[in-house]
Amino acid sequence: VRSYGQYCALAKALDVIGDRWNLLIVRELLLRGPCRYTDLLHGLPGIATNLLADRLRELERAGVVAREEAPPPVASGLFKLTPRGEQLERVLVELGRWGVPLMAAGPAEQDAFRAHWLRMPVELFLRERVGADAAARIELDSGEERVTIDSSDGHVRLRPGPAADPDLVLHGDPYALLGVLSRRMSFEDARERGLHWQGELAALERLRVT
Amino acid sequence: VRSYGQYCALAKALDVIGDRWNLLIVRELLLRGPCRYTDLLHGLPGIATNLLADRLRELERAGVVAREEAPPPVASGLFKLTPRGEQLERVLVELGRWGVPLMAAGPAEQDAFRAHWLRMPVELFLRERVGADAAARIELDSGEERVTIDSSDGHVRLRPGPAADPDLVLHGDPYALLGVLSRRMSFEDARERGLHWQGELAALERLRVT
DNA sequence: CCGCATCCGGGGCGATACTG
DNA sequence: CAGTATCGCCCCGGATGCGG
Numbered sequence: 001v002r003s004y005g006q007y008c009a010l011a012k013a014l015d016v017i018g019d020r021w022n023l024l025i026v027r028e029l030l031l032r033g034p035c036r037y038t039d040l041l042h043g044l045p046g047i048a049t050n051l052l053a054d055r056l057r058e059l060e061r062a063g064v065v066a067r068e069e070a071p072p073p074v075a076s077g078l079f080k081l082t083p084r085g086e087q088l089e090r091v092l093v094e095l096g097r098w099g100v101p102l103m104a105a106g107p108a109e110q111d112a113f114r115a116h117w118l119r120m121p122v123e124l125f126l127r128e129r130v131g132a133d134a135a136a137r138i139e140l141d142s143g144e145e146r147v148t149i150d151s152s153d154g155h156v157r158l159r160p161g162p163a164a165d166p167d168l169v170l171h172g173d174p175y176a177l178l179g180v181l182s183r184r185m186s187f188e189d190a191r192e193r194g195l196h197w198q199g200e201l202a203a204l205e206r207l208r209v210t
Numbered sequence: 211v212r213s214y215g216q217y218c219a220l221a222k223a224l225d226v227i228g229d230r231w232n233l234l235i236v237r238e239l240l241l242r243g244p245c246r247y248t249d250l251l252h253g254l255p256g257i258a259t260n261l262l263a264d265r266l267r268e269l270e271r272a273g274v275v276a277r278e279e280a281p282p283p284v285a286s287g288l289f290k291l292t293p294r295g296e297q298l299e300r301v302l303v304e305l306g307r308w309g310v311p312l313m314a315a316g317p318a319e320q321d322a323f324r325a326h327w328l329r330m331p332v333e334l335f336l337r338e339r340v341g342a343d344a345a346a347r348i349e350l351d352s353g354e355e356r357v358t359i360d361s362s363d364g365h366v367r368l369r370p371g372p373a374a375d376p377d378l379v380l381h382g383d384p385y386a387l388l389g390v391l392s393r394r395m396s397f398e399d400a401r402e403r404g405l406h407w408q409g410e411l412a413a414l415e416r417l418r419v420t
Numbered sequence: 421c422c423g424c425a426t427c428c429g430g431g432g433c434g435a436t437a438c439t440g
Numbered sequence: 441c442a443g444t445a446t447c448g449c450c451c452c453g454g455a456t457g458c459g460g
Binding site: 003004005006007008009010011012013014015016018020023024027045046087088090091092094095096097098099100102103107108110111112113114117120121174175 | 213214215216217218219220221222223224225226228230233234237255256297298300301302304305306307308309310312313317318320321322323324327330331384385
Binding site for chain 1: 450451454
């Protein structure tokens with residue numbers, strides 16, 4: 001909350017989104033779209049509820065987040081990114097790319113995980129690597145949530161929820177899932193780490209190769 | 211220093227460089243190259259000296275910064291970025307780009323300024339906007355330090371120190387300098403804000419146009 | 421339940437003083 | 441010059457309370 005007091009674009013940016021949790025809140029809104037307060041709380045394991053409320057107010061004042069009051073019947077307010085907030089996507093992508101090597105060591109014992117976090121690496125790793133005929137529907141099961149990779153005509157998207165009639169379903173811990181998706185890990189090694197699946201692995205190969 | 215405890219590339223990156231001052235330390239080392247402790251202290255107005263020492267230790271442990279012990283005669287240790295640290299450049303550029311609109315309001319009353327901070331916006335604004343014949347040498351004087359813009363055969367560089375035989379010397383506060391460099395401000399408006407110069411304004415026009 | 425506000429303990433942060 | 445030492449303060453984290 002305290003300004004650096006430096007007339008520099010980087011310092012001014014950090015004055016706004018440099019505080020703890022701020023960029024992770026933006027991550028949630030980027031990955032999941034408009035969210036209720038409770039959705040954010042669930043997507044940000046470890047945050048204190050008063051801090052989330054504080055940060056949302058600050059980000060609102062800074063023009064990064066907007067509060068969308070739901071119409072009277074539904075009664076649940078939504079938080080969403082403003083256009084200005086969406087422009088942080090390039091920052092998050094670069095930061096995430098820089099952080100990828102830190103994932104290779106595997107999750108720490110206490111690390112939390114949410115399946116929708118896979119959207120960034122999946123769409124990052126597989127973007128533009130996909131062949132023209134690479135249609136595939138792959139469901140990922142990391143334990144709690146399920147998410148689905150949809151690929152068709154050169155686009156890869158990850159959406160929440162299970163798949164109807166998937167080509168492949170992968171079950172495993174986040175480390176093994178990320179390992180095979182990024183090709184850092186072979187299917188053999190991943191299986192020894194507990195990965196198992198139903199369906200045709202070729203569906204994943206179609207995405208990873210090219 | 212406290213980890214977010216989330217198995218996510220963005221969160222892991224913030225575990226390393228998300229703490230206060232860390233990215234600004236990287237900025238200094240990126241803009242100025244290897245620095246002595248005192249240089250960093252001067253380039254980071256507002257930081258407490260114990261914090262700088264702490265952060266440098268953390269960044270060293272994380273493999274972002276390396277300490278280069280000088281040979282015995284010179285006796286002054288240098289801090290520099292590792293290759294891993296240099297990869298943060300794309301992050302800083304995107305963050306700086308996002309922060310540019312926050313500069314339009316002008317510096318706050320208490321804001322500090324260092325002339326070498328101009329390197330990011332100058333090389334960002336003018337990169338690839340420069341015509342093939344845009345050779346120019348422009349000295350910038352914002353009060354204390356002086357820096358020089360060197361342009362030749364399509365490349366723009368900003369280096370510390372005054373220029374020998376400059377085409378143009380600009381004197382003014384940071385807001386006016388950034389204003390004319392970015393074309394946000396006309397020369398007329400800048401002059402009313404205190405900007406004055408010696409030499410041919412055409413040298414700057416050669417850079418700004420294209 | 422959802423969306424916070426309040427209270428409290430610990431530690432990160434900021435300013436100054438001091439030392440080899 | 442290059443840090444270390446010390447000391448408030450306020451921010452952060454965790455728990456609980458509470459109105460709609």
